[in-house]
Amino acid sequence: MTRIPWWRDAVVYEVYVRSFADSDGNGEGDLQGIRSRLGHLRDLGVDALWLTPFYTSPLADGGYDVADYRDVDPRFGTLGDFDALVEDAHAHGLRLIVDIVPNHSSDRHPWFQEALAAPPGSPARSRYMFRSGRPGERPGEERPPTDWPSAFGGPAWTRVDDGDWYLHLYAREQPDFNWRHPDVRREFEEVLRFWLDRGVDGFRIDVAAGLFKDETFPDLDGRARRLLNGPMYGRPEVHDVYRKWRQILDEYDGDRMAIGEVWTDGAEDLALYLRPDELHQVFQFDLQLAPWSATAFRDVVTAAIKAVAPTGAAPTWVLSSHDSIRHVTRYEQPESIPGIGQVRGKAALLMLLALPGSAYLYQGEELGLPEVTDLPDEARQDPIWTRTNGRRAGRDGCRVPLPWSGIAEPYGFSPDGVRPWLPMPDGWASMTVEAQASDPSSMLAFYREALALRRRLRDDLPEDMEWLDSPDTAVFFRRGPLTCAVNCGESPIRLPPGRPLLTSTPLYGDLLPGNTAAWLTTR
Structure with missing residues (x-):
């Protein structure tokens, strides 16, 4: 029998590092906190954990603004802590995937600081997307180089003091790299090797389709804000990058893998990323967006399986993530029956785990945590909230720290008396890991039972x-x-x-x- 790579049917648990477990009392989760809770993940029955960015960062976008791709932010620990986490995870039988953020860096990255200190047109600026502005409607007025929007609100261009503009598809603190520059390609190939040499089992690639932009920089002119295969995303040049990355991954033993965060306009475009010499998997998000509906579920599953079928890759399934409203809250809409989201959440898990392919869980869904919708304005930190002046709530509501024990904030997330970086609801005492572990009717008990049964059945289940x-x-x-x-x-x-x-x-x-x-x- 041909051995199936571990990732084809794995259950992967997403750890939002800042909100998982705080070991040092600074109110933010860290690597030592994750180490201390690996037993929870082992007992839950997952196969791997995926860490969101823990690299040196000002945290303008929760760590997806990286200032140093080869080090751990001091708030989260040290490289020694990371090495110990890898060793402990493997000792628990868990694989470890880390996020890599290649579309953009932090504006504190040394390259960008060098670019800002250099004059317009200088080589130091060519690693990023600097361009001249355009004349405005009034004399002396200047417009951005294009009408491209930021995904977080407002324009995708920011003007610097000397008159140049730089591109950022996300927050202004996240300048986009110029992937046509050989330094950028070489840097990320070395970054991959750095973490592979430290024992990571794979990478989740952030904004995987966004690395290249149309060199002509055309305006959208009122077309869809998010043209997934337009001038900002889905350029064909990106596939050469992933072919090289695949070669690097294949140099290492142990089925090292890469999964891309890829949004496309259709199945044919998605399949391009899954060719045998490119990525192993891509996220398929439609189930995460689907309402509680038999028709919607059937349509989503059919389309997802059809999309990957020509490639021979396995589908991936997601109900919640650090970027979306938690599904137990989503399933309450439009009704308001008390507890209906929890009931539907259990049912959705059985569907998720019965489907062929791999399942990605988001921390806290095993506790049935709801979206926190009443965070005070002054506590919110998501750039979506700030860049839209509060018109869009952003993603803080699904990033509230996990409750582990106790009857009041911080519920064992931090040492007693420490305020977590996002406030935790008063009513979470019954939702802690401690409270649910001894309750056979709890969401946690159900997740453990379902995951254990899936593992027992897995070898007997065909891929179709x-x-x-x-x-x-x-x-x-x-x-x-x-x-x-x-x-x-x-x-x-x-x-x-x-x-x-x-x-x-x-x-x-x-x-x-x-x-x-x-x-x-x-x-």
């Missing part, structure tokens, strides 16, 4: 699936001996054939209640 006939409000599908049934409606429906293995809520005899999922076996 088939849809079964089902009522309009439900989706039924089969993978070998496993059948998954999800009832998105409110009324009970008859179960498909099979012996129940696990259900998200108790069955009514041979009926599957509304907002419930079940795993059944035909053996």
Whole structure:
């Protein structure tokens, strides 16, 4: 039998480093805090953890503004702490993936500081996207080089004192690299080797489709703000970069891998990133965006599997992440039935884990944490909030630190008496790991049970699936001996054939209640 690489069917747990566990009492999570909680991830039953950026950074965008790609920010620890984390994770049987941020750096990066100190047109500026402005409508007025918008609000260009403008598709503190410059290519190849040599098992590539821009810099002229295969994203030159990165990964033993954060306009474009000599996986986000709907789920799953089928790659599934509203809160809309998001969240997990491919979990979903929607304005730190003057709430609500124990803030996240970097709700005492670990009906207990059962079944499940006939409000599908049934409606429906293995809520005899999922076996 051909050995399947670990990542094809792995369950990967995203650790938002700043919000996972604080070991030194500064109110922010850190690498030693992660080390101290690896037992939680082992007992949960995941295969790997993915760390969001922990590199030296001013944290203008939660660490996705990197000032030094080869060091740990002092708030998060040291390189020695990182090496110890890798060793401990591997000792727990866990792989470790780290984020890499190649589209842009921090404006504190030495290269950008050098660029600012140099005059317009100088070689030091050519590692970034500096351009001249355009005449405005009034005399003496100057407009940005293009009408491109920042994803975080406002224009994607900022003017420096000497009159040049630099491009930033995100915050102004995140200048975009010029990937046509050989220094940039060489630097990131060396950065990959630096972390591979320290034992990382893979990389999650931030803004993977955005590295190259159209050299003619055309205006959008009112077209879609986010042209995924337009002048700002999806340029064909990016594929040469990932071919080289794949060669580097293949030099190392142990199935080192890369997964790209890739948004595209269609399946054909997505498949380009998954050619045999490029990335191993790409994130498929549609399930993360889908409403609680049988039709939506069927459409999303069908499209996702179809998109990767020509490449031979495995699909990836995500319900929540550090960039999106937590799914238990999303599933409460538009209804307001108390607790419905938690009920649907359990059912969605069974669907997620039954699908072929790999599943990416986001920290706190195993506790059923909701989106924190009532953060005080002065506490918010997401640049989306600040750049839109509060018109868009941003992502702080899904980044609130994890509650581990106790009955009041900081709930074991930090030492007692330390205020965490984002405030934690008063009502989370029942949602801590400590409280849920001893409750067999808790979300944590359910995640542990589902993940353990998936691991036992995994070797017997084929990589393909088939849809079964089902009522309009439900989706039924089969993978070998496993059948998954999800009832998105409110009324009970008859179960498909099979012996129940696990259900998200108790069955009514041979009926599957509304907002419930079940795993059944035909053996």
